[in-house]
Amino acid sequence: MAIGRDELTRRIDQALGRGKADLVIRNTRFLNVVTGEVADSDIAICGDRIVGTYDRYEGVEEIDGRDLTVVPGFVDTHVHCESTCVTPTEFDRCVLPRGTTTAICDPHEICNVLGEQGLRYMLDSAGGLAIDLRVQLSSCVPATELETSGARLDAADLVRWRDHPKVLGLAEFMNFPGVFQKLPEVLDKLAAFQDRPIDGHAPLVRGRELNAYLSCGVRNCHETTGADEAWEKLRKGMQVLIRDGSVSKDVDALAEIIRPETSSFLGFCTDDRNPLDIAEEGHLDHLIRAAIRRGAPVAHVYRAATWAAARGFGLHDRGLIAPGQRADLVLLHDLEDCAVARVIKDGRPVGPDTFAGRPAVAPVGLESIRLDPVEAADFAVPVAGSSRPVIGILPGKIITEHLTLAVPQRGGQAVADPERDILKVCVLARHGTNRNIGRGFVRGFGFRRGAIASSVGHDSHNVCVVGADDADMAVAVNRLIALQGGFVAVAEGRVIGEIALPLAGLMSLEPFETVEHQLRTLRGAVRAMGCPLAEPFLQLAFLPLPVIPHLKITDRGLVDVDRFEVIAA
């Protein structure tokens, strides 16, 4: 980080044109996110910095920029790397070539499984990547007391990591009900990071509750799904981070808030986006493209994705194509299509060499599925009344409906009714501290037979399984135990698709291309089962998340999120 006389000397000489710059993009155009203009200019680079714009330069190395438009590197303001199902090393290789040069991650998933060991793994990994991966300290481990997590991080644990060079502040403060309840451990964490960026998580939080949440120093929110909600947050000074993940896709609804007046107060994020979607749609390039297609002003979409995103987190060295700024650049074939031709990170063109020499970090948590084999009877649900709460899936949303439906009874048990799309859903504690199983019903998965199971189950990552048939559910869970984590699809007692995620039960040890292929195969298998959802495993993975309205399920049972309590299953 620290530089000395020599590097400044080189910058000054190269900026003044006293010698050739290290690298020059010649005869190009770039988008100036300050003025909104597209400027004809060379871009001169010395080391990791831009040293010349609005002028002509010669370079030791030169790139012909004649048919390209250059924009600043994109900043993903909120991402759980674990949700790409690959290691940070593969995340790097997957998203940097698409223009994401900075990512601000919340290692919430691995921390909920492994605690500080998981945090250390992410920080160690971050130190060796080409992308600048910044880490927000996970604020909600466990997310709530309504579930069994694998670890606990209290305020003192977090404060120990405050001054790590990759750490910015406090990650998404999901436990907003805990704020209104003034829970001491919640207040302690917030108090300890008042001078740092504190990320928000405030789906549908409005009015005085939003005021209270903001009053605790929370700066932003990536959980906004409607324009009206976004306007209220903006008006209250909250940076709105427009998300398009693999499950929750908010760009279409929020594109209208991107305006010349507001763009400085916005950002984009992917939150949870898997390699399949990255391959098929893109990463931040997809969000930018989508916002522009919805009619948002081009220059302000890019300002939100670059300068505004960086400044919201106190990163002053990036987000502009200007002398002194970090040379993180995206060279586009087309500005409106955000068609990425090349990427430059820290002044060096990104290519295979970029990723070749990076240090390896040993995987952790390879035996984290601490469950004994199960059988069908473990999923039995006793009868209780004529109707019961049923989780209603909303395709492409992580918010669910709280339904009340009649569920068939057979032999003293409530059972799935695939004809009416009512399936059984169970969550099994997998951290070895108890043998909890939460049981309930869900509508929206739509398959008539079989079961799917996952060791990714936000946020405690207990094992979750949905099925039309208890026996298939047992086969799926037992296969997951054998894999030590992953996604499994079972039909008629047979595994018809799977992917192993043995690193903390969250991440594959394979290259992202392999993971992409496995996910594609798995998706096909689940579609063949009759599931209409675009992302069945991600919809499954968010069912246990008891900080997202309205009805969820954890290892302790069904959770009414609006009341923030476990209700009878």
Added chain:
Amino acid sequence: MAIGRDELTRRIDQALGRGKADLVIRNTRFLNVVTGEVADSDIAICGDRIVGTYDRYEGVEEIDGRDLTVVPGFVDTHVHCESTCVTPTEFDRCVLPRGTTTAICDPHEICNVLGEQGLRYMLDSAGGLAIDLRVQLSSCVPATELETSGARLDAADLVRWRDHPKVLGLAEFMNFPGVFQKLPEVLDKLAAFQDRPIDGHAPLVRGRELNAYLSCGVRNCHETTGADEAWEKLRKGMQVLIRDGSVSKDVDALAEIIRPETSSFLGFCTDDRNPLDIAEEGHLDHLIRAAIRRGAPVAHVYRAATWAAARGFGLHDRGLIAPGQRADLVLLHDLEDCAVARVIKDGRPVGPDTFAGRPAVAPVGLESIRLDPVEAADFAVPVAGSSRPVIGILPGKIITEHLTLAVPQRGGQAVADPERDILKVCVLARHGTNRNIGRGFVRGFGFRRGAIASSVGHDSHNVCVVGADDADMAVAVNRLIALQGGFVAVAEGRVIGEIALPLAGLMSLEPFETVEHQLRTLRGAVRAMGCPLAEPFLQLAFLPLPVIPHLKITDRGLVDVDRFEVIAA
């Protein structure tokens, strides 16, 4: 700074309306600098924070805001407090009631006289004020090697103060020629503050030189006097701090750059503004008013003066009227006129009580004019050629012209020619290290008789004196020595006006109202001498500043700033 559970508990309860807020501005309107809207709302305050907007609240204390419009407190992004001629304690009392709730100062003047003793005095003073006075560490002490200063602060001296709670970064890096020359001590200072705000000072610096300057991490410039220059700086990512001081008034020329696209990249500053101008025109309120009168969009003028100013310096807790933000508010009778009715700082209405209990800081540098009495002969200038370089004053500018004029000769000496408005100007080293006297001629002061002298002479604050008559010049300097600093006007051997500035030869020990009165009387006296300048002592004080083009004078002689060297007088 640090808060705990109790304060967060209070904020949450008051934001939720569970109890009365500490203070509520009821039934008011406020300017939302995010959206540009004027919103009808109460504003609830708990302690030093805003906790509620866009809602109705009840308060323990209430202010009826019916006929008022509320805006965020103003941020003066660059000010030399010393130039108000009063102590920081009086600066506070003078400007806070006008809406300036944060000021970012460069204690450059006192540091050039007293070194670290001066810096410590400013930091100690800042700690006890009502206004939030932040300190940038003076980067150019001495400003150049072309003059004799009272102290020297090298990179190691500055680094020692980096982590003081009132310190932000490095103050205006005036020695831009030293950057292009790659002077080691210049590079060391820049290198040591790469991760902090580094203020620029780049009058007329353009093209590749501007690129080189920015490549060293400089973030902003307050020395921009023309719109074309400002556009280049903005395009190169430099925050343009629009100045209107007592001498250099740039708002009229720069108002056109304030636009919805650019306002996030701007700020306002007063740089050098004395109590007389503050009383007659205003402080930042004047700049805002002036920009609006020139047609700049109202909401964006305020955004530049508040949010954009704060964020440029990494201050995330102020600049918006929003929950969680510091309750620094200005209540206006009229938004477009920026007519200040009341000010709230840290949640408390500003009034006489605000200033009553502040701790006193002992004055320093009370015997800093280390000069022996002079006589007329000390100012004699030997003949040298038929014409000579003459400094051309530009009224209201600190930039000067480099003229070449014939100067009359008498008895082997070059002498003043008041009929042609050619006066003698001398600068006398006053720090006790040498007895240098620089001698030259100046056009533009316009008086036919007498002399004026000052111990304020940027940036080394040697004694400077301009006169139509060598004997009067000697009387003026000798009176300055007796006062141990100040401004003196002399005609026909008699002192006709004066103000004592005994604190480092820069600041009065009197209340600002007294200083305002003394300055008014003094201005009248100099006008009676025939001087047409609005601010003769400030124009005099900037004559020795060898980092502002084009011709200046120091104790070492006339300085050609464009060549950055002392030339024959």
